[in-house]
Amino acid sequence: MRRPTIADVAKLAGVSRSAVSFALNDRPGLAKETKARILAAAEELGWQPSRPARALSLGRAGALGLVVTREPDLLGVDPFYPAFLAGIETVLAEQGDGLVLHVSSPERERSLYERLAADRRVDGVLLTDLRIDDPRPALTASLGLPTVVVGRPEWSGGHCAVELDDEPAYVEAVRALAKAGHRRIAHVEGPPEFRHAQRRRQAWERALAELGLPPGPLRPGGFTAEGGARATRELLALAEPPTAIVYGNDLSATAGLAAAQQLGVSVPDQLSVVGYDDTPLAQFVHPPLASARADAQGWGAAAARALLTVIEHGSAPDVRLPPAAFVPRASVGPVAAGSPGH
Amino acid sequence: MRRPTIADVAKLAGVSRSAVSFALNDRPGLAKETKARILAAAEELGWQPSRPARALSLGRAGALGLVVTREPDLLGVDPFYPAFLAGIETVLAEQGDGLVLHVSSPERERSLYERLAADRRVDGVLLTDLRIDDPRPALTASLGLPTVVVGRPEWSGGHCAVELDDEPAYVEAVRALAKAGHRRIAHVEGPPEFRHAQRRRQAWERALAELGLPPGPLRPGGFTAEGGARATRELLALAEPPTAIVYGNDLSATAGLAAAQQLGVSVPDQLSVVGYDDTPLAQFVHPPLASARADAQGWGAAAARALLTVIEHGSAPDVRLPPAAFVPRASVGPVAAGSPGH
DNA sequence: ACCGGAATCTGAACCGGTTTAACGCGGTGT
DNA sequence: ACACCGCGTTAAACCGGTTCAGATTCCGGT
Numbered sequence: 001m002r003r004p005t006i007a008d009v010a011k012l013a014g015v016s017r018s019a020v021s022f023a024l025n026d027r028p029g030l031a032k033e034t035k036a037r038i039l040a041a042a043e044e045l046g047w048q049p050s051r052p053a054r055a056l057s058l059g060r061a062g063a064l065g066l067v068v069t070r071e072p073d074l075l076g077v078d079p080f081y082p083a084f085l086a087g088i089e090t091v092l093a094e095q096g097d098g099l100v101l102h103v104s105s106p107e108r109e110r111s112l113y114e115r116l117a118a119d120r121r122v123d124g125v126l127l128t129d130l131r132i133d134d135p136r137p138a139l140t141a142s143l144g145l146p147t148v149v150v151g152r153p154e155w156s157g158g159h160c161a162v163e164l165d166d167e168p169a170y171v172e173a174v175r176a177l178a179k180a181g182h183r184r185i186a187h188v189e190g191p192p193e194f195r196h197a198q199r200r201r202q203a204w205e206r207a208l209a210e211l212g213l214p215p216g217p218l219r220p221g222g223f224t225a226e227g228g229a230r231a232t233r234e235l236l237a238l239a240e241p242p243t244a245i246v247y248g249n250d251l252s253a254t255a256g257l258a259a260a261q262q263l264g265v266s267v268p269d270q271l272s273v274v275g276y277d278d279t280p281l282a283q284f285v286h287p288p289l290a291s292a293r294a295d296a297q298g299w300g301a302a303a304a305r306a307l308l309t310v311i312e313h314g315s316a317p318d319v320r321l322p323p324a325a326f327v328p329r330a331s332v333g334p335v336a337a338g339s340p341g342h
Numbered sequence: 343m344r345r346p347t348i349a350d351v352a353k354l355a356g357v358s359r360s361a362v363s364f365a366l367n368d369r370p371g372l373a374k375e376t377k378a379r380i381l382a383a384a385e386e387l388g389w390q391p392s393r394p395a396r397a398l399s400l401g402r403a404g405a406l407g408l409v410v411t412r413e414p415d416l417l418g419v420d421p422f423y424p425a426f427l428a429g430i431e432t433v434l435a436e437q438g439d440g441l442v443l444h445v446s447s448p449e450r451e452r453s454l455y456e457r458l459a460a461d462r463r464v465d466g467v468l469l470t471d472l473r474i475d476d477p478r479p480a481l482t483a484s485l486g487l488p489t490v491v492v493g494r495p496e497w498s499g500g501h502c503a504v505e506l507d508d509e510p511a512y513v514e515a516v517r518a519l520a521k522a523g524h525r526r527i528a529h530v531e532g533p534p535e536f537r538h539a540q541r542r543r544q545a546w547e548r549a550l551a552e553l554g555l556p557p558g559p560l561r562p563g564g565f566t567a568e569g570g571a572r573a574t575r576e577l578l579a580l581a582e583p584p585t586a587i588v589y590g591n592d593l594s595a596t597a598g599l600a601a602a603q604q605l606g607v608s609v610p611d612q613l614s615v616v617g618y619d620d621t622p623l624a625q626f627v628h629p630p631l632a633s634a635r636a637d638a639q640g641w642g643a644a645a646a647r648a649l650l651t652v653i654e655h656g657s658a659p660d661v662r663l664p665p666a667a668f669v670p671r672a673s674v675g676p677v678a679a680g681s682p683g684h
Numbered sequence: 685a686c687c688g689g690a691a692t693c694t695g696a697a698c699c700g701g702t703t704t705a706a707c708g709c710g711g712t713g714t
Numbered sequence: 715a716c717a718c719c720g721c722g723t724t725a726a727a728c729c730g731g732t733t734c735a736g737a738t739t740c741c742g743g744t
Contacts, residue, residue, distance in 0.1 A: 052730080102431060359702095371721075398700080
């Protein structure tokens with residue numbers, strides 16, 4: 001019942017342990033039939049080399065690390081992580097490598113990375129959800145832990161960055177709204193400490209400026225449903241309410257849409273709404289929610305590939321993926337003729 | 343720049359490597375001051391024992407495995423997994439253990455578990471989303487891989503089961519609807535191959551029977567938004583449409599709610615709606631969605647604890663957690679006076 | 685007959701921990 | 715004075731792989 005070791009395979013094949021190792025890692029210097037015999041023996045015993053043993057002698061754990069520091073609540077409604085993880089897996093599965101996932105809080109984060117590094121549990125880490133003044137890039141650098149930053153190069157602190165830009169979709173959304181006649185376009189932003197939330201806000205600001213529109217009202221939404229609903233109520237209570245709202249994500253947007261309807265504001269007749277993420281639900285709410293779609297799975301795969309390269313070669317070139325695309329839907333409509341402020 | 347090993351610590355403290363090992367794992371038989379000196383040396387060098395080395399000599403990987411086989415799409419909107427993972431982490435963090443996560447498809451699943459077992463990459467696995475005739479319990483048993491089944495004991499195939507029952511919340515939901523006067527209560531079920539989807543359907547059937555109500559119409563919803571929307575349209579197109587629909591999850595329910603509204607059917611005046619999962623969005627859609635809440639984090643923690651026990655002792659008693667609770671909200675209302683079929 | 689060299693395989697060291705048996709040593713009991 | 719004991723410590727074996735420096739064999743060339 002004991003699991004077979006390399007010695008068992010060697011004995012069965014009538015060779016030394018090193019020969020088995022050579023056969024497995026198909027190194028040159030083994031006669032073809034010997035190699036076949038060894039592989040047959042391994043097959044017969046159902047032998048696979050032990051990861052820990054392999055990791056110890058190679059000095060490579062054969063695993064990547066990902067620490068997720070978002071609130072579990074936030075995680076559960078965001079299609080990003082599952083798709084991202086699936087993308088990582090597609091790359092790791094080829095190598096037979098694994099992903100070690102930790103869910104953490106900002107306080108415990110530091111010691112967690114330290115342990116990951118000191119431990120040799122993983123060969124490198126992916127950094128997601130970069131924050132303003134994020135200590136992690138410097139931390140992993142000082143720990144000598146190979147790192148890939150999932151986000152813009154200027155956030156990466158010298159590490160390899162794998163970027164999928166939000167901005168174009170945002171700009172496009174604002175342009176689409178402007179084209180539909182909207183002039184008061186509000187934004188409900190995500191937690192401002194997140195770099196991507198900040199970038200989305202700046203994209204909105206810049207797009208308004210480029211179009212020669214006045215800066216619109218801004219409210220915090222925290223990427224949550226509750227925040228989206230509250231922000232929406234506040235915006236609609238303004239003396240001059242916006243005729244369109246761009247949200248930081250679909251969760252806020254969906255809640256905002258419902259909040260507007262609850263106030264008797266009809267979407268898109270009196271208010272246009274845009275989300276971000278293109279949640280599976282987006283096209284099935286009423287009215288279907290305009291949003292932005294990003295290839296999270298491709299992002300995960302690219303990030304994993306980049307990290308493997310960093311681990312192997314010490315560095316990797318930055319990667320720039322096709323940006324997210326604006327997805328127009330019925331929640332965006334022409335500005336109402338009788339809309340206030342005209 | 344080389345990471346310190348146990349030998350470096352031993353040299354610095356002026357003792358043998360075994361003494362360092364003893365000190366670290368606080369075993370008896372070391373003089374107090376020697377131990378203090380060793381720990382000080384370890385601290386000074388920032389030394390932590392290498393996982394792979396430790397795993398090799400202990401024969402324990404120090405990691406649990408979780409294979410997720412859901413569609414990435416389904417994953418992204420379900421608050422279950424993130425909270426579940428967070429719960430696992432709370433338990434593993436104490437031990438310093440890790441979680442190896444794999445995202446897979448049913449086809450690759452088998453070989454993945456085989457590798458996990460042969461590999462010694464993990465000490466045990468958690469089985470979630472049990473299906474009808476799920477091959478996994480028997481597979482992990484035959485692989486000698488310690489296993490905990492996340493679900494009902496009768497699904498576990500002899501493994502330890504950690505259960506959080508859906509049924510009471512479902513029965514309660516149907517009762518609440520019946521009390522509000524509903525007699526034609528439909529169900530939009532999840533993928534029927536999932537045990538928990540099946541159990542929810544049976545709960546609905548049983549509750550109707552117990553209340554003396556006729557069996558209601560049933561439609562597949564696949565736990566998806568699209569499925570929920572389509573099923574709703576079909577149900578509402580019936581000659582005698584239901585006055586209430588109980589969905590397999592919130593995603594279907596939310597899409598169904600929107601579909602109904604799109605058809606001009608007002609909720610809850612003409613149709614009552616109940617979901618399951620209590621998504622963060624549930625109380626922020628319009629009208630707020632009645633749902634059912636389960637402590638997914640507690641579930642994860644309990645499952646992880648049970649698995650650690652199985653790994654250590656070879657078995658563990660089944661765990662039965664408090665069941666999910668029905669959360670009434672405004673999407674449930676009294677049956678309309680003029681409702682057809684009265 | 686002898687040498688050189690390629691091809692093939694093995695022995696032993698090593699990765700960084702844990703564990704077990706034994707050892708040195710001062711103190712006790714008789 | 716001797717055997718015995720317990721305490722604190724260590725050397726060495728072990729976990730299961732990889733790797734590198736030889737060892738062995740077989741071959742052709744001169």
